Amino acid sequence: MTRDIPWLxxxxxxxxxxxxxxxGVEALFQQMGVTPDVAEVGxxxxxxxxxxxxxxxxxxxxxxxxxxxxxxxxxxxxxVALPDEMRRRYAGHLATLSDTAPQLVITFEYDQSAMxxxxxxxxxxxxxxxxxxxxxxxxxxSVPVEGGLKGKCPAMEEVWVLRxx
Numbered sequence: 001m002t003r004d005i006p007w008l009x010x011x012x013x014x015x016x017x018x019x020x021x022x023x024g025v026e027a028l029f030q031q032m033g034v035t036p037d038v039a040e041v042g043x044x045x046x047x048x049x050x051x052x053x054x055x056x057x058x059x060x061x062x063x064x065x066x067x068x069x070x071x072x073x074x075x076x077x078x079x080v081a082l083p084d085e086m087r088r089r090y091a092g093h094l095a096t097l098s099d100t101a102p103q104l105v106i107t108f109e110y111d112q113s114a115m116x117x118x119x120x121x122x123x124x125x126x127x128x129x130x131x132x133x134x135x136x137x138x139x140x141x142s143v144p145v146e147g148g149l150k151g152k153c154p155a156m157e158e159v160w161v162l163r164x165x
Contacts, residue, residue, distance in 0.1 A: 004076055005052065006032055015052045016067060018044075018059040018078075025054045041066065060093055070098035075105045079130075080119035087122070091130040100134050100164035108145065110155035119149070127160055135162035 005028060008015050019025050025047050029036045036049040044057035055062060059078070064070075073094055082090055094103070107122040124139070131137055140159040149155035 002028065002076070004074065005054075008074070009050075009052055013051075016070070017052075017054045018062060019054055019056055020058070022056045025056050028054065059090070062093075062097060064097050064099070067097060070101045072101050073098055073103040073105075075103060077106070077119070079105060080107055080117075080122055082118075083120065087126070087130055095131075095134050102164070103131075103135070103160075103162040104140075105131075105160045105162060107158045107160065108149060108155045109158055110145075110149055110153050114153035115149060121155075122158075124158070127158075131162050134164060136165050137162055 005015050005017065022045065029047060029049060032049075034049045036047040036052070036054075039046050039048070041055070042063075043061040044055040047054045047056065075094075079087060079090060105127070107127060108119050109123045110121045112121045128137060138161045140161055142156050142158050145155040145157050
């Protein structure tokens with residue numbers, strides 16, 4: 001289970017997420033020890049509990065109207081999970097959904113020939129290509145992944161802050 005969602009919620013943030021795996025979302029709420037309300041919302045299933053909403057389905061089915069205002073985006077594992085051809089569409093979709101709200105994006109950089117992915121390698125040049133037109137990009141940290149990525153190859157974890165230009 002991700003520790004990020006319960007932590008953000010405990011800090012008083014309203015958390016909205018998108019996930020492909022219904023099983024993962026159910027496990028999240030189970031491990032939090034709470035029972036969410038579940039409803040079909042368009043093409044997605046929404047799990048909701050006291051300030052947490054997780055939509056199960058294709059992130060491209062989310063709309064700005066359906067989500068409401070977004071103050072910030074935290075992307076820990078979505079961008080790096082997408083193949084190259086989907087990343088541009090995803091980056092543009094998030095900018096549109098959030099009206100270019102600030103983002104904290106975590107990526108990995110490694111020799112893509114050493115491991116097929118996901119997670120995929122998303123080096124600085126690609127972050128700039130995906131987000132540079134709409135955001136000022138600032139590197140917060142770059143640290144080696146302890147033990148390598150999935151224990152298979154050396155990698156760097158990169159943390160980026162994106163602010164609208």
